[in-house]
Amino acid sequence: MGNYTIVQARALSEAVFEMWIHAPQVARHAKAGQFCIIHADGAGERVPLTISATKGDDIRIAFMAVGTTTKLLATLKTGDELRDVAGPLGMPSDIAEGSETVIIVGGGVGVACTPILAQAAKDAGNYVIGIIGARNRDLLIFEDDMRAICDELYVTTDDGSYGIKGFASGPLKDLCESGRKIDKVWIIGPGMMMKVTSEVTRPFGIKTYVSLNPVMVDGTGMCGSCRVTVGGEMKFACVDGPEFDAHEVDWNDLMTRQRMYLSEEKQSMEYREEHHECRCRKVE
Amino acid sequence: MDRDADLRVTDFKEVDLGLSREEAVAEAKRCIQCKKPKCISGCPVGIDIPAFIRAIADEKFQDAVDIIKKDNMLPAVCGRVCPQETQCQGVCVLGIKDTPIAIGQLERFVADIERKKGAKCPKCAPATGKKIAVVGSGPAGLACAAELARRGHSVTIFESLHEAGGVLMYGIPAFRMPKDIVQYEINQVKKLGVEIKTNHIVGRSVSVQELLSYSAVFLGTGAGLPYFMGIQGENLPGVYSANEFLTRVNLMGANKFPENDTPVKVGKKVVVVGGGNVAMDAARVARRMGAEVTLMYRRGEADMPARLDEVRHAKEEGVFFMTATNPIAILGENNAVSGVKAVKMELGTPGDDGRCSFYPVEGSEFAVEADVVIEAIGQGPNPLLLRMLPELTRNRNGSVAVNCLGETSIEKVYAGGDVATGAATVILAMGTAKEAAVAIDKKLRT
Ligand SMILES: Cc1cc2nc3c(=O)[nH]c(=O)nc-3n(C[C@H](O)[C@H](O)[C@H](O)COP(=O)(O)OP(=O)(O)OC[C@H]3O[C@@H](n4cnc5c(N)ncnc54)[C@H](O)[C@@H]3O)c2cc1C
Ligand SMILES: Cc1cc2nc3c(=O)[nH]c(=O)nc-3n(C[C@H](O)[C@H](O)[C@H](O)COP(=O)(O)OP(=O)(O)OC[C@H]3O[C@@H](n4cnc5c(N)ncnc54)[C@H](O)[C@@H]3O)c2cc1C
Numbered sequence: 001m002g003n004y005t006i007v008q009a010r011a012l013s014e015a016v017f018e019m020w021i022h023a024p025q026v027a028r029h030a031k032a033g034q035f036c037i038i039h040a041d042g043a044g045e046r047v048p049l050t051i052s053a054t055k056g057d058d059i060r061i062a063f064m065a066v067g068t069t070t071k072l073l074a075t076l077k078t079g080d081e082l083r084d085v086a087g088p089l090g091m092p093s094d095i096a097e098g099s100e101t102v103i104i105v106g107g108g109v110g111v112a113c114t115p116i117l118a119q120a121a122k123d124a125g126n127y128v129i130g131i132i133g134a135r136n137r138d139l140l141i142f143e144d145d146m147r148a149i150c151d152e153l154y155v156t157t158d159d160g161s162y163g164i165k166g167f168a169s170g171p172l173k174d175l176c177e178s179g180r181k182i183d184k185v186w187i188i189g190p191g192m193m194m195k196v197t198s199e200v201t202r203p204f205g206i207k208t209y210v211s212l213n214p215v216m217v218d219g220t221g222m223c224g225s226c227r228v229t230v231g232g233e234m235k236f237a238c239v240d241g242p243e244f245d246a247h248e249v250d251w252n253d254l255m256t257r258q259r260m261y262l263s264e265e266k267q268s269m270e271y272r273e274e275h276h277e278c279r280c281r282k283v284e
Numbered sequence: 285m286d287r288d289a290d291l292r293v294t295d296f297k298e299v300d301l302g303l304s305r306e307e308a309v310a311e312a313k314r315c316i317q318c319k320k321p322k323c324i325s326g327c328p329v330g331i332d333i334p335a336f337i338r339a340i341a342d343e344k345f346q347d348a349v350d351i352i353k354k355d356n357m358l359p360a361v362c363g364r365v366c367p368q369e370t371q372c373q374g375v376c377v378l379g380i381k382d383t384p385i386a387i388g389q390l391e392r393f394v395a396d397i398e399r400k401k402g403a404k405c406p407k408c409a410p411a412t413g414k415k416i417a418v419v420g421s422g423p424a425g426l427a428c429a430a431e432l433a434r435r436g437h438s439v440t441i442f443e444s445l446h447e448a449g450g451v452l453m454y455g456i457p458a459f460r461m462p463k464d465i466v467q468y469e470i471n472q473v474k475k476l477g478v479e480i481k482t483n484h485i486v487g488r489s490v491s492v493q494e495l496l497s498y499s500a501v502f503l504g505t506g507a508g509l510p511y512f513m514g515i516q517g518e519n520l521p522g523v524y525s526a527n528e529f530l531t532r533v534n535l536m537g538a539n540k541f542p543e544n545d546t547p548v549k550v551g552k553k554v555v556v557v558g559g560g561n562v563a564m565d566a567a568r569v570a571r572r573m574g575a576e577v578t579l580m581y582r583r584g585e586a587d588m589p590a591r592l593d594e595v596r597h598a599k600e601e602g603v604f605f606m607t608a609t610n611p612i613a614i615l616g617e618n619n620a621v622s623g624v625k626a627v628k629m630e631l632g633t634p635g636d637d638g639r640c641s642f643y644p645v646e647g648s649e650f651a652v653e654a655d656v657v658i659e660a661i662g663q664g665p666n667p668l669l670l671r672m673l674p675e676l677t678r679n680r681n682g683s684v685a686v687n688c689l690g691e692t693s694i695e696k697v698y699a700g701g702d703v704a705t706g707a708a709t710v711i712l713a714m715g716t717a718k719e720a721a722v723a724i725d726k727k728l729r730t
């Protein structure tokens with residue numbers, strides 16, 4: 001079917017999957033904060049997924065099976081091929097060389113984006129504090145990766161089944177209030193989580209970045225599907241972002257546009273469930 | 285010959301079926317073979333029009349294609365999409381009293397014959413060992429690559445999308461430019477030895493450093509960045525740039541959703557804003573997906589930059605034209621588009637460019653119902669790569685500045701097509717690209 005071989009595929013939890021893909025032109029250039037676009041087969045959608053690690057000519061993605069494409073990807077096995085992988089796309093994270101103290105907060109599947117970012121911040125000489133959270137212990141991903149990289153790591157679960165009970169915003173608030181010098185904060189997760197959590201840092205005037213995830217098509221600035229409002233201005237998340245100043249983002253705008261295709265997404269999944277033979281869909 | 289409008293709005297098959305052999309030969313015989321043929325000067329690449337028309341009159345169709353291909357690599361494309369009325373046909377002497385020769389139709393006729401029987405591959409000059417990078421696989425990139433390959437150079441095209449062809453694939457719909465024809469033409473270019481690397485975004489998957497390691501570089505990245513009007517309500521779900529709307533349908537097959545996974549919203553009522561080819565294409569696609577379509581344009585119909593055929597076809601297909609009208613806000617209800625608020629425009633006397641000036645009529649605001657709004661108000665050069673080349677001199681409108689050889693301000697970097705001219709036409713893109721290819725070849729040989 002395609003040209004990009006899945007060198008390893010496995011489930012991280014019931015709903016979250018990890019995949020290593022052979023994609024040399026992406027792997028050799030990818031930096032923290034960037035994403036790739038995957039087009040599984042000819043009839044498929046182009047979906048953006050963060051590059052969560054690289055090794056030689058391979059990239060790693062981690063995704064939550066939420067809809068047609070991600071559920072299809074979840075069925076793929078080691079050795080299968082993808083039609084297209086394009087990237088790296090977007091601007092790399094704004095990591096400073098030197099001795100800044102940075103906090104990297106990941107929530108849910110957003111934790112997938114944290115190891116590459118934490119590693120880059122660490123490599124640049126920063127003191128890195130990680131906070132990763134999930135609904136429960138089973139849904140927590142990449143804890144080992146983060147523990148190996150971060151100088152300090154806090155783990156939260158909503159139900160208290162592991163680590164600190166509560167949201168990732170808890171430890172973040174404590175750190176902000178502790179009076180320690182904090183230079184930058186990254187928050188990556190679902191829209192609502194990023195919106196709420198970034199309010200924690202606002203009163204402290206700490207530079208805070210979020211990675212926005214609007215619906216995309218090309219990922220190269222050609223369609224405007226990914227337009228978001230930041231600081232009152234229209235920005236294209238795929239070329240100007242995906243990371244933006246959290247305190248400038250118009251969250252309402254983002255979340256409204258994300259819901260644009262809710263009914264079509266449902267229709268598409270129902271159609272796929274009725275047509276199981278979908279893997280041999282022809283390229284047209 | 286056009287297919288019946290009632291029938292064609294139900295599918296994406298080609299609208300214009302072209303000329304029959306008899307019609308083509310008869311049309312070619314109408315050409316009076318002018319001593320000083322005006323038509324040639326009207327063609328941006330200077331095809332020897334009377335010569336190829338004479339070949340058709342003599343029923344030497346292959347000769348006709350060979351003559352055209354000396355100057356134009358993609359006759360099946362240009363015959364279909366050139367704005368002939370303002371180019372070759374616009375200046376044909378027969379047009380003064382009668383109908384001009386249907387030059388585009390004749391060009392397409394012979395190109396289609398050649399394609400059906402399988403074109404022979406032109407010979408390339410001996411290999412020079414020089415490697416050239418071409419960025420973008422639209423008409424400009426393809427034309428430049430083909431010309432350089434023929435001259436013996438080793439050419440790699442980098443394309444960011446998953447299909448080559450640029451606007452020919454993702455912008456112009458299949459009912460006007462069948463995709464198998466585009467693919468056929470691209471294959472002809474590949475047969476010359478050109479390598480096309482899709483999914484390669486230059487500036488991201490290929491670094492500027494890697495790019496500049498080639499003996500020469502041609503930028504054919506087009507004018508793909510969509511402009512938005514900057515009015516209220518533009519971020520409502522249901523508002524599209526024409527680029528997004530057309531890409532979802534043409535490249536991703538959203539007209540066959542849910543068989544294909546990519547959706548597109550059309551709703552019952554669509555308002556398209558603009559008066560160019562892009563607006564006509566968006567309107568005609570929306571019609572084919574079952575919507576009632578209103579096209580809003582701020583000037584008069586005569587001022588529309590679209591090809592005449594496109595305007596005529598759109599009207600035949602039931603697109604409602606609302607001219608001298610400008611949108612001032614997009615209205616929403618429950619996080620979806622509910623309509624467009626617009627104002628009537630008063631048209632003044634035509635300016636130096638022959639187009640009318642215009643200004644809003646006070647108190648003429650009114651609202652039109654709509655579920656979807658598609659903006660086709662123009663586009664600029666994509667900034668992705670250009671931002672990484674800060675030394676590149678740009679024109680006032682953002683396009684890349686080039687001299688008559690296609691040279692940019694960076695050594696060994698050339699540019700052509702929409703990225704250099706601003707959004708223009710397929711044939712102009714190919715013309716400027718070919719000039720750059722000739723200049724590159726000359727430079728590499730000295
Ligand atoms: C820059 C960026 C990085 C991302 N990184 C990750 C990641 O690392 N892991 C991960 O699990 N998810 C990530 N996402 C979200 C991911 O792209 C969507 O979950 C995915 O497209 C859903 O596709 P689907 O067909 O499975 O679901 P659908 O049924 O199509 O949609 C389900 C949800 O995904 C959103 N969505 C649908 N299509 C798109 C699209 N083309 N682009 C963006 N969002 C869409 C919808 O708003 C909806 O909320 C990222 C998104 C962006 C923009
Ligand atoms: C909807 C529509 C209808 C039109 N109708 C007509 C018509 O009827 N007649 C006519 O003559 N003209 C028409 N035009 C205009 C015509 O299509 C363009 O003038 C022409 O395509 C320009 O060619 P180009 O090669 O310069 O750019 P494009 O065709 O835009 O191709 C540029 C290519 O470069 C790629 N690219 C961009 N950046 C990068 C990067 N960094 N790395 C790799 N690849 C990159 C893009 O993905 C794209 O494939 C129309 C345009 C549109 C949008």
Ligand code: SF4
Nearest residue numbers: 327362366371372388
């Ligand atoms: S290339 Fe276009 S302008 Fe030139 S002769 Fe053909 S149709 Fe006319």
Ligand code: SF4
Nearest residue numbers: 315316318323376377
């Ligand atoms: S101007 Fe018209 S009549 Fe004269 S040579 Fe050209 S096509 Fe023929």
Ligand code: FES
Nearest residue numbers: 219221223224238
């Ligand atoms: S995804 Fe098309 S412009 Fe960003």
